[in-house]
Amino acid sequence: MSAVTQAAPARRGLSRESVQFAWRVAAALAVCIALSLLSDAFLTTNNLLNVLRQTALLFLMASGLTLVILTAGLDLSVGANIGLSACLAAIIIKSTGSPWLGVATGVGCGAAVGLLNGVLVTALRVPAFVATYGMMWLILGATYFYMGGETVHGFPPSFRQFGSGYFLGVPIPIYMMLLFLMLGTLFAQRTVWGQQIYAIGANPVAARLSGIPVERRLVLVYVVSGAMAGLASLILLARVNSAEADIGEHFTLPAIAAVVIGGTSLFGGSGTIVGTLIGALILTLVVNGMNLLQINASWQPLVTGVIILFAVWFDIRARRSGN
Amino acid sequence: MKYLSVASVLAVVAIASPAFADGETIAVFTKNQTNPYFQNVRVGTEAAAKALNVKVLQYIPTKPDSIPEQMSQVEDVIIKKPNAIVFVPVDYKALVPGVEKMNAANIPVVNFIDRIAGGQTVSFIGADDYSIAITSARHLLKAMNGTGNVVIIEGVKGSLTNVDRMRGFNDALKEFSNVKLLASQPGNYQRLQALQVMENLMQSFPKIDGVLAANDAMAVGAIEALEGANRKAHIIGINGTKEAVDLIKAGKMLASGDYNGFVQGCLAMTVAVRHLRGQPVPKEVLLKPVVVDKTNYQPYETPVEQRACPKLEDLTN
Numbered sequence: 001m002s003a004v005t006q007a008a009p010a011r012r013g014l015s016r017e018s019v020q021f022a023w024r025v026a027a028a029l030a031v032c033i034a035l036s037l038l039s040d041a042f043l044t045t046n047n048l049l050n051v052l053r054q055t056a057l058l059f060l061m062a063s064g065l066t067l068v069i070l071t072a073g074l075d076l077s078v079g080a081n082i083g084l085s086a087c088l089a090a091i092i093i094k095s096t097g098s099p100w101l102g103v104a105t106g107v108g109c110g111a112a113v114g115l116l117n118g119v120l121v122t123a124l125r126v127p128a129f130v131a132t133y134g135m136m137w138l139i140l141g142a143t144y145f146y147m148g149g150e151t152v153h154g155f156p157p158s159f160r161q162f163g164s165g166y167f168l169g170v171p172i173p174i175y176m177m178l179l180f181l182m183l184g185t186l187f188a189q190r191t192v193w194g195q196q197i198y199a200i201g202a203n204p205v206a207a208r209l210s211g212i213p214v215e216r217r218l219v220l221v222y223v224v225s226g227a228m229a230g231l232a233s234l235i236l237l238a239r240v241n242s243a244e245a246d247i248g249e250h251f252t253l254p255a256i257a258a259v260v261i262g263g264t265s266l267f268g269g270s271g272t273i274v275g276t277l278i279g280a281l282i283l284t285l286v287v288n289g290m291n292l293l294q295i296n297a298s299w300q301p302l303v304t305g306v307i308i309l310f311a312v313w314f315d316i317r318a319r320r321s322g323n
Numbered sequence: 324m325k326y327l328s329v330a331s332v333l334a335v336v337a338i339a340s341p342a343f344a345d346g347e348t349i350a351v352f353t354k355n356q357t358n359p360y361f362q363n364v365r366v367g368t369e370a371a372a373k374a375l376n377v378k379v380l381q382y383i384p385t386k387p388d389s390i391p392e393q394m395s396q397v398e399d400v401i402i403k404k405p406n407a408i409v410f411v412p413v414d415y416k417a418l419v420p421g422v423e424k425m426n427a428a429n430i431p432v433v434n435f436i437d438r439i440a441g442g443q444t445v446s447f448i449g450a451d452d453y454s455i456a457i458t459s460a461r462h463l464l465k466a467m468n469g470t471g472n473v474v475i476i477e478g479v480k481g482s483l484t485n486v487d488r489m490r491g492f493n494d495a496l497k498e499f500s501n502v503k504l505l506a507s508q509p510g511n512y513q514r515l516q517a518l519q520v521m522e523n524l525m526q527s528f529p530k531i532d533g534v535l536a537a538n539d540a541m542a543v544g545a546i547e548a549l550e551g552a553n554r555k556a557h558i559i560g561i562n563g564t565k566e567a568v569d570l571i572k573a574g575k576m577l578a579s580g581d582y583n584g585f586v587q588g589c590l591a592m593t594v595a596v597r598h599l600r601g602q603p604v605p606k607e608v609l610l611k612p613v614v615v616d617k618t619n620y621q622p623y624e625t626p627v628e629q630r631a632c633p634k635l636e637d638l639t640n
Contacts, residue, residue: 041527044526047523050522148356149362151359151564151565151566154569240515240518240543242514242540242566244357244540245357246357246387247514250511250513287523290508291506291508291524292526294507294508297480297507297508300480
């Protein structure tokens with residue numbers, strides 16, 4: 001990549017990415033239109049609010065992860081982090097009775113795990129895949145050991161508002177989704193640090209040579225990814241009202257899928273937070289649709305695969321036509 | 324003097340001679356550390372072991388349900404040569420070679436919980452997924468007075484437990500012709516997934532009277548979804564976990580099919596030790612399904628660590 005291209009990525013990036021973004025929104029809309037034609041229950045207020053609330057949880061899990069993937073990194077410990085944070089927060093809430101202490105614990109634990117990941121990747125120079133994979137095992141082991149196969153359940157209503165509460169008729173997780181969408185987009189697109197993160201992903205050598213403190217930014221993105229996982233774990237806890245050691249295990253791949261379907265390249269340097277939201281929305285719509293249309297459980301993995309590949313195909317078409 | 328020394332030698336020999344006196348070592352294999360059910364199983368084996376004066380070695384894969392890890396633990400245990408092994412395979416087909424290795428090493432094997440598909444075993448102690456499911460479902464359908472709408476929340480599509488539980492649920496539904504099955508959707512034994520599936524199903528169906536959930540975690544997810552929407556329904560789960568018992572006590576859950584891990588652990592250990600001590604043992608012990616509901620939940624409130632093992636004779640039919 002020439003220095004000239006590096007100097008003015010903002011203008012070129014935006015217009016190409018706008019086209020790709022439009023394709024992605026079109027894919028999500030296509031699924032919505034199909035579902036509203038096939039099922040009477042889809043376009044109801046309740047169902048749409050449910051879908052958005054379900055999307056919000058997945059989005060929050062994947063939002064910090066987007067920043068990591070923008071740097072061409074990966075965080076495989078997201079699910080395990082969610083489990084540990086949820087369990088620790090659960091225990092703190094139960095023993096102190098304070099929801100806010102629980103919140104602090106959850107986010108703090110998530111961020112701490114993120115910090116460890118960041119240190120492994122930068123100071124010890126362990127490749128992100130291996131570092132976060134190893135971290136996943138460490139955290140899982142610690143959580144299993146500590147929980148001893150027990151479930152902690154039953155939390156105070158004030159805490160449960162996080163996940164199950166409404167404000168002005170809209171579920172609270174949706175507000176959180178919008179808040180972090182705004183914060184994330186502002187950070188990524190409008191701050192120097194955000195632009196530096198894109199640069200690190202696009203060309204780490206050039207980034208370093210142009211004076212960007214690469215290690216510090218990398219640690220930052222892993223901490224943010226961890227903190228968001230911690231936050232998401234609180235909403236999960238508030239929704240399901242219980243915590244057990246393996247509660248987070250099934251979220252790692254869907255979170256990564258949401259980021260990738262949303263158009264963020266695994267090679268780093270291109271992608272958006274709002275894209276992740278669209279990716280999370282598409283994944284949630286698929287399950288919602290299969291439940292509403294009562295697609296037989298045997299077919300569901302197949303249907304999920306087909307729709308995901310279709311959504312990604314849209315994206316590849318957009319990239320080719322954009323170039 | 325001579326008589327005294329001979330007598331004392333004979334006395335020592337007499338005390339030391341029984342080939343399998345107390346103090347045998349029994350190795351227990353379970354599937355994972357995460358499922359509270361297996362924790363209850365292990366507590367059961369320890370309780371029986373304490374009562375019978377034997378030592379227990381617990382083998383648990385660190386990666387839940389890991390086939391290679393259990394296989395390597397099998398190889399470890401053969402070298403250690405315990406007097407007997409109490410074994411649940413993480414996969415009932417893949418671990419057949421493991422059991423065959425134990426047979427080749429002449430270590431008696433008592434199989435429990437999931438029936439191994441091959442190899443020689445002294446006995447099988449288990450609860451039957453099908454009968455637990457059909458009994459629990461009948462309980463729910465009777466509570467609905469045989470009419471109304473029902474949804475099923477399935478477990479993991481490919482798993483053996485799910486196949487049998489679905490058969491049980493569906494066969495129970497056939498017995499109540501006035502009950503309509505609205506939908507059967509997978510929750511994959513996951514709490515959040517069951518919650519979201521239930522939310523989605525409630526959009527299509529304004530009137531749901533009963534929910535058959537293939538395990539307690541999913542039942543709890545469904546309860547949260549219903550409460551969130553201010554709707555009510557009868558719900559049953561399977562496993563009889565502490566969480567389920569608390570919800571049954573609070574009136575939020577109708578019942579849970581008891582898959583009594585503690586008792587299975589007790590019995591399997593008892594059978595293993597009796598076999599070693601030359602006593603006759605049954606070839607198979609199938610526990611009768613028990614549905615835990617508001618009328619009989621009290622014994623389940625005692626933590627497993629404080630429960631006593633039931634007698635084998637009381638449970639063999």
